[in-house]
Amino acid sequence: LPRVLSGIQPTAGSFHLGNYLGALRQWVALQDSTEAFYCVVDLHAITLPQDPAELRRNTLTSAAQLLALGVDPGRSSLFVQSHVPEHLQLSWVLECLTGFGEASRMTQFKDKSQREGTGGATVGLFTYPVLQAADILVYQADQVPVGEDQRQHLELTRDLATRFNGRFGQTFTLPEAKIPQGAAKILDLQSPDKKMSKSLPPAGCVFLLDEPNVTAKKIRSAVTDTGREVVADAENKPGVTNLLTIHSALSGRSVADLEQHFAGRGYGDLKKELAEVVTDFLTPVRARTQELLDDRAELERVLASGAERAREVASATVATVYERSGFLPPA
Numbered sequence: 001l002p003r004v005l006s007g008i009q010p011t012a013g014s015f016h017l018g019n020y021l022g023a024l025r026q027w028v029a030l031q032d033s034t035e036a037f038y039c040v041v042d043l044h045a046i047t048l049p050q051d052p053a054e055l056r057r058n059t060l061t062s063a064a065q066l067l068a069l070g071v072d073p074g075r076s077s078l079f080v081q082s083h084v085p086e087h088l089q090l091s092w093v094l095e096c097l098t099g100f101g102e103a104s105r106m107t108q109f110k111d112k113s114q115r116e117g118t119g120g121a122t123v124g125l126f127t128y129p130v131l132q133a134a135d136i137l138v139y140q141a142d143q144v145p146v147g148e149d150q151r152q153h154l155e156l157t158r159d160l161a162t163r164f165n166g167r168f169g170q171t172f173t174l175p176e177a178k179i180p181q182g183a184a185k186i187l188d189l190q191s192p193d194k195k196m197s198k199s200l201p202p203a204g205c206v207f208l209l210d211e212p213n214v215t216a217k218k219i220r221s222a223v224t225d226t227g228r229e230v231v232a233d234a235e236n237k238p239g240v241t242n243l244l245t246i247h248s249a250l251s252g253r254s255v256a257d258l259e260q261h262f263a264g265r266g267y268g269d270l271k272k273e274l275a276e277v278v279t280d281f282l283t284p285v286r287a288r289t290q291e292l293l294d295d296r297a298e299l300e301r302v303l304a305s306g307a308e309r310a311r312e313v314a315s316a317t318v319a320t321v322y323e324r325s326g327f328l329p330p331a
């Protein structure tokens with residue numbers, strides 16, 4: 001079976017529609033046909049300052065949401081990144097193969113370090129993509145389901161794998177990014193020139209755990225475009241196109257079909273119907289997340305068994321990498 005690995009940060013407490021439509025929906029779909037490893041990346045989270053109690057709570061809430069969305073621990077290994085120290089062991093070796101200039105070119109680092117202001121960015125934020133490469137390569141993953149914004153990190157991962165293989169002999173599988181058609185980049189509802197993100201003001205970001213009236217209000221207030229017709233035109237009508245993309249992804253109807261459906265009707269009708277489609281989808285997810293959080297012991301058992309399966313695979317890779325790197329095995 002092909003191997004799949006992906007990760008998600010726990011930092012906002014709740015995931016958002018971009019995370020779901022860009023990545024998590026594929027996580028769930030891929031479980032049937034692959035051997036999947038999915039992790040909540042708490043080590044990546046601390047590349048920006050975190051409150052410790054909140055990080056712990058958000059990590060559990062993240063795991064509960066993944067299960068509520070359909071990640072099935074019977075078929076996939078679901079775990080917390082810091083429970084598998086092999087990620088860090090491989091990361092160091094990969095750091096020593098990464099060029100300083102190469103890491104400096106990562107656009108996410110440039111964006112995030114700018115937001116932190118002069119002197120605010122840490123070395124951890126700088127080496128973040130190398131840890132991500134280790135997350136993937138330590139499982140010899142074939143496929144990595146992610147949204148469009150992770151494409152550059154996947155390119156780096158492949159470059160590092162190729163470099164290690166070239167220098168020390170064939171060791172790593174070259175992973176491929178699996179980026180969905182259509183929903184690869186969901187836009188912020190208030191600033192449809194930017195991707196939906198937890199780091200923009202919350203009015204433009206539909207969190208999965210928002211109350212239904214909050215969700216409806218955010219969709220009603222979405223920035224649309226001049227004109228009146230409900231048609232997709234990414235260039236001139238990014239706001240309306242984004243709403244159609246979200247509708248299509250959740251309702252399963254094609255964008256062309258939706259354009260027909262809304263012919264002769266205005267943006268208000270589109271928003272009203274989309275709010276229903278989104279809240280119908282989210283209501284059971286929220287309820288199930290809460291149920292799962294109410295049984296913390298069971299949630300922790302799922303994560304422990306996921307980490308155990310993950311460590312079996314990861315430790316075998318690290319053993320090979322250490323041996324090829326020339327480290328003396330402990331007697």
Ligand code: TYM
Binds near residue numbers: 022146183
């Ligand atoms: P993160 O936590 O920012 O996002 C999780 C996933 O959601 C996707 N995504 C989006 N997709 C479409 N539209 C959007 N507006 C949108 N916003 C986010 C992301 O592309 C991602 O797939 N570095 C990663 C986490 C990570 C990882 C890994 C991923 C760590 N190790 C190994 C894959 C493999 C990140 O910060 O994702």
